[in-house]
Every structure is written in C-alpha cells, then in structure tokens.
Amino acid sequence: MVAVVGPSGSGKTTLIHALAGIVSVSAGEIRFGETVISRLNETQRDAWRHAACGMIFQDFRLIEELDIFSNVILPATFSKVRVPSDLKRRALELLEKFQVPHRSGSVSGLSRGQRQRVALARALLMDPPIILADEPTASLDPENGDRIAHEFDRLARSGKVVICVTHDERLAAYASSVLTMHDGRLIDVNPHRKVS
Ligand SMILES: Nc1ncnc2c1ncn2[C@@H]1O[C@H](COP(=O)(O)OP(=O)(O)O)[C@@H](O)[C@H]1O
Numbered sequence: 001m002v003a004v005v006g007p008s009g010s011g012k013t014t015l016i017h018a019l020a021g022i023v024s025v026s027a028g029e030i031r032f033g034e035t036v037i038s039r040l041n042e043t044q045r046d047a048w049r050h051a052a053c054g055m056i057f058q059d060f061r062l063i064e065e066l067d068i069f070s071n072v073i074l075p076a077t078f079s080k081v082r083v084p085s086d087l088k089r090r091a092l093e094l095l096e097k098f099q100v101p102h103r104s105g106s107v108s109g110l111s112r113g114q115r116q117r118v119a120l121a122r123a124l125l126m127d128p129p130i131i132l133a134d135e136p137t138a139s140l141d142p143e144n145g146d147r148i149a150h151e152f153d154r155l156a157r158s159g160k161v162v163i164c165v166t167h168d169e170r171l172a173a174y175a176s177s178v179l180t181m182h183d184g185r186l187i188d189v190n191p192h193r194k195v196s
C-alpha cells in the first residue's frame with residue numbers, strides 16, 4: 001500500500017489518473033508488471049483499466065440516474081449481458097460491509113459519506129488486483145474511515161496493489177511507503193513503518 005500526500009493542486013489526482021491510463025503522459029513510462037500502460041492506445045488502456053483497476057474517484061462519479069445497487073454492479077454490466085448471481089451477491093455483501101442502507105434507493109439522496117462508500121463497493125466488486133483511490137476517506141466519519149483503512153490494509157496484505165491519495169493520517173499509517181507531491185512533481189519517497 002502506497003499513500004500519496006501533498007498540498008491541494010500538487011498533482012495527486014493527475015498522478016492517479018495517469019497511473020490508471022485515464023490521461024496520457026507526455027514523458028516517462030507507466031508500467032504495472034509486464035504491461036506498459038503508457039504505450040497502449042486509449043481503447044487498450046480502457047480495457048486494461050477495466051480488467052485490472054478498481055477506481056475510487058475524488059468526486060465519486062456515481063451515475064445519478066441509477067439506484068445504489070445498479071451503481072455498484074455497473075462494472076459487471078460492461079462485460080456481461082447478464083450479471084452472474086455471485087456478483088450480485090457480492091455487490092450486496094459489499095454494501096452491507098460498508099453499511100450503505102436502502103440499496104434500492106436513489107444515489108441522489110445519499111450523504112457524501114454514503115456516496116463515498118458506494119464508490120468503494122463499486123471499485124471492489126470485480127476483485128481487482130490494483131486499487132486506485134483518491135482521498136477515499138475524506139467524507140467519512142472516524143468509524144467508517146477506520147473501517148476503510150482496515151479494509152485497504154487487508155487488501156494490501158492479501159497481495160493487492162493499493163495506491164491512495166490521502167490527507168488522512170490514520171489511513172497513511174498503514175502504507176508501506178509515502179510519496180509526497182509538490183507542484184506537479186514527486187519530491188519525496190519515504191519508506192513508512194508499517195503498523196503491525
Ligand atoms: N505533472 C503535471 N503535469 C501537468 N499538469 C499537472 C501536473 N500535475 C498537476 N497538474 C495540473 O495541476 C492542477 C492540479 O492538479 P490535481 O491533480 O488536481 O492536484 P491535487 O489532486 O493534488 O489537488 C490540474 O489542473 C492538473 O492538470
């Protein structure tokens with residue numbers, strides 16, 4: 001688990017979007033394992049991201065026209081005509097785990113904290129090997145923030161790559177390294193003592 005910190009406007013969101021292949025880079029190389037993301041075209045990057053990345057956007061990017069459950073199940077509907085029942089069950093389990101009520105309700109009535117947790121459930125639905133999260137606990141109360149920090153720690157320990165932009169000390173404390181951004185540049189890479 002890697003935490004990305006730095007003042008507002010320092011390029012944290014841009015870095016996450018570049019890592020995910022949402023924006024292309026003008027210099028340098030982005031590689032996950034054998035896959036050089038920065039050499040793929042946009043269609044290939046979209047396909048790679050869909051298969052490999054769970055994204056939690058700073059502004060959540062929920063679909064207002066869809067209900068809560070449909071937002072969470074959305075990643076499964078891109079590749080499958082009919083969503084398998086085990087994925088539907090997983091969507092419900094994730095919503096329960098992150099304590100989002102009224103799963104058949106509209107997302108428009110949800111608080112920011114609830115929206116953040118719907119976004120988290122959606123990001124984890126397909127059990128992606130890479131989780132990219134942009135300030136994932138920013139709208140959460142301490143209890144829910146801790147729950148998500150523990151979940152990210154568990155995912156990282158199970159072998160997932162977790163990269164999160166965060167101002168949240170409790171979340172950053174779980175990271176094995178902390179990257180500091182300033183003015184669009186990475187200025188510091190600090191190995192971080194892992195909480196045991
Ligand atoms: N390395 C970079 N190259 C070009 N533009 C950048 C770079 N880093 C940040 N920016 C620009 O700076 C602005 C703020 O970046 P952003 O990623 O939103 O910062 P943060 O998430 O840290 O608040 C955006 O307009 C972004 O396009």
Ligand SMILES: [Mg+2]
Pocket residue numbers: 012013014058134
């Ligand atoms: Mg940002």
